[in-house]
Structures are given as structure tokens and as C-alpha cells.
Amino acid sequence: MNEPMVTIRFDGNGRAYQPGETLSGEYRLESIRREDVKAVELSVLWHTDGKGDEDLAVHDFRRLSAEDGDWIDARSPGRFSTVLPKSPLSYQGVIVKLRWCVRVRVFLARDREVVGELPFQLGGVPAARAQES
Amino acid sequence: MARSFRLYEKKRGNRRTGSRKLGSAGEAVFFAALLLLGCGGLAVLFATWVVPEWRANHQFARGICTVLETQVGEKQGDDGALYRPEVQIEYEIDGVTYGVSTYDIHTVRGGGYGTEREDAEAMRRRFREGDQYIVYYDPSDPYVAVVIWGSSWPVWLSMIVPVSFVLIGGGGLVYSVSTWGKSAERRAAIVKRAAQLDPFSGNGASKPDFPHVPVSTNITDSPGTKLAFRLPVAGSPAWALSAWLVACLLWNGLVSAFVVIVIGGFLEGSPDWLLAIFTLPFVLIGIGLIAFFLRQLLVTTGIGPTLVEISDQPLQPGRRYRLFLSQTGRLKLNRLELLLVCDEGATFCHGTDARTETRRVCEQPLFRRDDVEVAGGVPFQTECELAVPAGAMHSFQSGHNEVTWRILVKGSPARWPDFERSFPVIVCPSVNGKSDR
Numbered sequence: 001m002n003e004p005m006v007t008i009r010f011d012g013n014g015r016a017y018q019p020g021e022t023l024s025g026e027y028r029l030e031s032i033r034r035e036d037v038k039a040v041e042l043s044v045l046w047h048t049d050g051k052g053d054e055d056l057a058v059h060d061f062r063r064l065s066a067e068d069g070d071w072i073d074a075r076s077p078g079r080f081s082t083v084l085p086k087s088p089l090s091y092q093g094v095i096v097k098l099r100w101c102v103r104v105r106v107f108l109a110r111d112r113e114v115v116g117e118l119p120f121q122l123g124g125v126p127a128a129r130a131q132e133s
Numbered sequence: 134m135a136r137s138f139r140l141y142e143k144k145r146g147n148r149r150t151g152s153r154k155l156g157s158a159g160e161a162v163f164f165a166a167l168l169l170l171g172c173g174g175l176a177v178l179f180a181t182w183v184v185p186e187w188r189a190n191h192q193f194a195r196g197i198c199t200v201l202e203t204q205v206g207e208k209q210g211d212d213g214a215l216y217r218p219e220v221q222i223e224y225e226i227d228g229v230t231y232g233v234s235t236y237d238i239h240t241v242r243g244g245g246y247g248t249e250r251e252d253a254e255a256m257r258r259r260f261r262e263g264d265q266y267i268v269y270y271d272p273s274d275p276y277v278a279v280v281i282w283g284s285s286w287p288v289w290l291s292m293i294v295p296v297s298f299v300l301i302g303g304g305g306l307v308y309s310v311s312t313w314g315k316s317a318e319r320r321a322a323i324v325k326r327a328a329q330l331d332p333f334s335g336n337g338a339s340k341p342d343f344p345h346v347p348v349s350t351n352i353t354d355s356p357g358t359k360l361a362f363r364l365p366v367a368g369s370p371a372w373a374l375s376a377w378l379v380a381c382l383l384w385n386g387l388v389s390a391f392v393v394i395v396i397g398g399f400l401e402g403s404p405d406w407l408l409a410i411f412t413l414p415f416v417l418i419g420i421g422l423i424a425f426f427l428r429q430l431l432v433t434t435g436i437g438p439t440l441v442e443i444s445d446q447p448l449q450p451g452r453r454y455r456l457f458l459s460q461t462g463r464l465k466l467n468r469l470e471l472l473l474v475c476d477e478g479a480t481f482c483h484g485t486d487a488r489t490e491t492r493r494v495c496e497q498p499l500f501r502r503d504d505v506e507v508a509g510g511v512p513f514q515t516e517c518e519l520a521v522p523a524g525a526m527h528s529f530q531s532g533h534n535e536v537t538w539r540i541l542v543k544g545s546p547a548r549w550p551d552f553e554r555s556f557p558v559i560v561c562p563s564v565n566g567k568s569d570r
Contacts, residue, residue: 052479096478
């Protein structure tokens with residue numbers, strides 16, 4: 001049997017968006033049996049990367065939980081859609097980097113987790129360069 | 134890829150990927166231990182100090198006693214001799230005469246010792262042999278009696294330690310339990326929801342329209358005289374000066390104690406060379422602190438206030454603004470310049486320390502003039518244009534990372550140390566989200 005995994009796809013296969021635009025797409029759970037899925041969390045989030053400790057904030061968060069009676073069908077794709085915020089914009093700084101992504105976390109039986117992630121660009125800020133001091 | 138519970142996981146690059154569950158469990162155990170320690174400490178304090186004192190103050194009966202003898206009790210502690218006052222008294226209750234050696238409730242319970250003999254002597258001298266005094270005794274056990282009562286402040290002061298353990302341990306345990314088994318995203322969603330419910334979040338770190346862009350109210354609440362807004366200066370020089378003064382006094386106060394001992398040794402003809410050599414570097418650091426403080430004092434008092442005004446706020450990439458600069462004082466400047474700078478700041482844990490590193494990613498000269506003369510009473514004034522670079526990153530602030538924009542005023546006075554004053558500004562993303570290039 002193949003390894004369980006999550007695949008995410010944006011509508012129109014877009015990867016760059018502007019604030020206020022709608023980000024939509026779908027995710028699929030592959031090689032995962034329906035009865036193994038305890039919960040699915042979908043987040044549209046940004047996180048920092050670089051020298052500093054990681055900061056993370058969610059713009060949109062949805063949780064489907066079998067325990068709470070939510071119907072989770074592992075065979076059909078799940079859809080998502082959200083209007084993107086005005087900030088913070090994606091940024092490739094020198095020691096501060098800010099990355100946006102859609103992350104799907106699937107909680108399986110026996111305390112296992114499967115995570116799928118698809119990054120995208122919000123805004124059009126070019127990469128920064130360090131200044132000579 | 135499916136992941137099950139692991140005690141130990143790999144470290145990939147600079148990202149820690151250790152077991153989250155084990156980390157949470159360790160965190161919970163740590164906070165629970167702190168809570169238990171605090172509760173235990175509080176229980177011991179209550180049992181040994183608070184309850185006996187409260188009983189003596191509220192439940193003991195009042196009578197008259199005669200002082201037979203007073204003395205200073207002594208016992209050997211871990212760090213030397215300990216002393217306490219002891220008063221031998223005699224009193225009569227319901228026709229029965231009792232005789233005890235006492236002072237306050239802690240003496241009765243076998244404590245009440247201190248390191249200073251003089252203090253114990255002074256307390257003992259409050260009672261004269263043969264005189265009569267008021268005694269408070271336990272009605273259920275008349276042999277338990279005190280001649281001093283009331284609350285002692287060290288009891289309440291000593292509670293600070295266990296109470297802080299209880300607060301930190303309890304708070305941490307509640308946090309650990311409430312976030313147990315939750316993903317980082319779910320925790321972030323809970324934090325976001327809590328922030329939205331917070332009635333005081335109006336002055337928080339984010340403006341609703343521009344999340345994670347610092348709010349600019351304190352930057353726009355001061356109108357200017359020439360242009361729309363007067364920019365607040367970051368880090369008032371007076372506060373910095375006060376901080377240096379305190380550091381100077383504390384350091385040199387401590388070092389002077391050693392210096393007095395060293396000099397005393399030399400004067401008495403028995404110099405302690407080891408202590409003198411040990412003290413010397415600390416004295417040099419103290420002199421350096423004094424020199425730095427005097428330099429700061431000179432800069433703060435000698436160079437007058439710097440005033441910067443701007444035509445609009447918050448700023449946007451690609452837009453142009455007017456700036457007004459006013460420099461007061463009585464000084465001749467070799468150079469005076471105005472810069473727009475953008476710095477990235479990252480805070481990270483290094484061992485047990487939290488360190489912050491900054492990196493300049495934009496420095497744009499706005500104005501520069503050589504040989505500026507600022508006459509007393511007539512400030513140097515100038516206006517210039519500020520163009521925020523198109524495509525620039527907006528101001529950003531999160532827990533450990535930030536992007537900040539500032540107007541810097543740099544001066545190089547003749548015969549005086551250089552000075553630099555900083556005026557924060559907020560850069561918002563362009564309305565269309567594009568870089569306005």
C-alpha cells in the first residue's frame with residue numbers, strides 16, 4: 001500500500017495572489033481509508049522563516065472532526081475558498097522571511113498525522129538585500 | 134508522510150522537529166512541578182508562620198505577667214551563631230501560676246533567631262526584670278504565651294516566592310492542558326479568536342485593515358506646526374541617560390566597597406594584593422561607565438531637541454511626502470543628515486538567552502548638509518522630500534520578527550560626540566497590494 005499523503009491544488013493552478021483576491025482550490029487525501037481519519041484541519045496561514053524564532057498566524061482555519069459528527073469523505077476532494085487579507089505580504093528578507101501557504105493536516109488513527117502544504121505568494125514585494133553598514 | 138508518536142525526531146536544517154507530544158508533556162510536568170512546589174511552600178509557610186501568628190493575634194487571651202529574667206538565647210546555625218531575645222515570665226490564670234520563657238509566637242515554637250546579637254539585645258532590653266507587662270496566652274494551653282504580638286512583614290514578604298511559583302506553574306499548566314494535542318494552526322486560530330474577543334485589543338499590535346502592521350495612533354496623534362504630523366522620537370534621551378546613571382551608580386557603588394577595603398589595607402600597612410588585582414578591572418569598567426555617562430550627558434544637554442514633521446501618515450510604497458526638520462541648540466555641526474531606513478529584526482533563543490539581531494535592508498539619504506551653524510534661540514530648519522521606495526516591504530510585527538521603518542537624524546557636532554535620533558514611521562502595504570513600481 002502507498003504512503004498516505006495529502007495533495008493540494010489551487011484553482012487555475014495559480015501561485016501568486018494579490019490582497020483581496022479569492023484563493024480557492026481543493027485537497028485530496030490519498031491512500032487513506034475513511035475509517036482511519038479522525039479529523040482534518042485546513043489552514044490558510046503565514047509563517048516566518050529565517051533567523052528569528054518561527055511566528056505563525058492563521059488567516060482561515062477549518063476543522064472537521066469525526067468525533068464532533070462531521071462527515072469526512074476521504075475519497076472525494078475537499079474544497080476551500082477564502083478572501084486573502086491586505087497584509088502581511090509575502091516577503092523574502094535577509095533575516096526575516098514571510099511565507100504564505102495552505103496547509104492540510106489529517107489526524108489518523110493510532111496518533112498518526114499526515115500533513116500537506118502548498119505555498120503561494122501574497123503581493124509582489126521583491127526580495128530584500130542587506131545594506132552595507 | 135504519516136507520522137506516529139516519536140520520542141526523538143531529526144533536526145532538519147535550522148528547524149526543530151522533535152516530538153511535539155513529548156515536548157508538551159515535559160512542559161506540563163515542569164509547570165505541575167512548579168505548582169506543587171509553590172503549593173507546598175505556601176502550605177509550609179501557612180502552617181509554620183501565618184496560622185500561629187493569626188492565632189496569637191486573634192484567639193489568645195489577655196493577662197498580666199511579671200518579668201523574672203531576660204536574656205539573649207544563642208544557638209549555632211549553619212553560617213554561625215544565631216540570637217534571639219528570651220523573657221522569663223510568671224503569670225496567674227484562674228488561681229494557677231505559670232512560668233515560661235517566651236518572647237513572640239515564633240520564640241514559643243522554637244524559632245525567632247536572627248544573626249545580629251545587637252538586635253536581640255535591643256529587643257530584650259524592652260523588658261525590665263520585676264516589671265509587669267501584658268501577656269497573651271493560649272486559652273487551651275496556658276503554657277503557650279507571648280509578650281509580643283502582631284504581624285511580622287517578613288512572613289508576607291516571604292510569600293512572594295511560593296505565590297509566584299503557584300501563578301507561573303498554574304498558568305503554565307492550564308496553558309499546557311488547554312493546548313494538549315492541538316496543532317500549531319489550531320492553537321494559532323484559538324489565539325486569533327481570543328484576540329478578536331478581547332475588548333482591549335483596540336490598541337493592540339494590529340490594525341484590522343492591515344493585520345500585523347503596527348498601529349499608528351501614537352504616530353498620528355500629534356499635529357505638526359509646519360506639516361500635518363509631528364513624529365515622536367524613539368527612546369527618549371532622558372530615559373537613556375537615567376538608565377546609564379543608575380547603572381553607573383550601582384556598579385561604582387558596589388566596586389567602591391572593595392576599593393575601600395583595598396585602600397584600608399594599604400593604609401594599615403597590610404596590602405591585600407590579590408584583592409587589589411581582582412578589583413582593578415572592575416574599577417576600570419566603572420571609570421568607563423562614568424566616562425560614557427558624561428558623554429551621554431553632554432550629548433543630551435548640549436544638543437537641543439530635534440523635531441521632525443511629515444505631511445502624511447501612514448506611508449505607502451511608491452508615494453512621496455514632505456519632511457520638515459528643526460534642530461535647536463547652540464552648536465556647530467560638521468554634518469547634519471536625514472535618512473529613511475528599514476531594518477529587519479529577529480529574536481531567537483540561543484541556549485537560555487533570547488537574542489535579537491537586526492539587519493538594515495534599506496537606507497535612503499533624504500538630506501545632507503555640511504558645516505551647519507545652529508545659533509542659540511534660532512533653530513536650524515529645513516524641508517525635504519521623502520520618497521518611499523516602490524516595492525518596499527510594509528512595516529510588520531509579530532512575536533519574534535519585525536520590519537521597522539524610521540527617519541534617522543544624524544549629526545556630527547564639532548568637538549562633540551556624534552548623535553543619532555530616531556523617529557519611527559509606519560509603512561502600510563499599497564492599496565492595490567502591488568509594489569507601485
